[in-house]
Amino acid sequence: MRYGDFEWDDKKALGNARKHGVTFREATTAFLDDLSIVYQDTVYSDRFVLIGMSFRQRLLVVVHAERLEGASVRIISARKANTSERDHYEEGE
Numbered sequence: 001m002r003y004g005d006f007e008w009d010d011k012k013a014l015g016n017a018r019k020h021g022v023t024f025r026e027a028t029t030a031f032l033d034d035l036s037i038v039y040q041d042t043v044y045s046d047r048f049v050l051i052g053m054s055f056r057q058r059l060l061v062v063v064h065a066e067r068l069e070g071a072s073v074r075i076i077s078a079r080k081a082n083t084s085e086r087d088h089y090e091e092g093e
Contacts, residue, residue, distance in 0.1 A: 007067070008075040020079035022054075027062045027078035029055040037089055051081055051089045061085055 006028045013024040030036060036052030041063065050062045059081040065074045
C-alpha cells in the first residue's frame with residue numbers, strides 16, 4: 001500500500017491494527033508532530049523509531065525505514081507509547 005510519501009505491507013498493517021489498535025494511516029500523522037522524537041533502532045540499524053502525537057491525540061511509537069534517497073518511508077509497526085516512552089517524549093529527548 002502507498003499513502004502519500006508512506007508505504008507498508010497491507011497484511012502487516014491489518015495485523016498491526018488488530019494487535020495494537022493503531023492503523024498505519026493514523027501512524028503517518030505522527031510524523032507531522034513538530035515535537036516528535038526520532039532515533040535509530042538499537043536492533044536493526046536500517047530502521048528508525050519515531051515517538052509522536054497522532055491526529056487522534058494518541059502518543060504513538062512508529063518503527064519505520066527510509067527508502068532509497070528519501071523517496072518514501074516504509075512503516076513497519078505502530079503502537080501506543082508506554083509510560084517510559086511517554087516520559088521520553090515529554091522530556092523532549
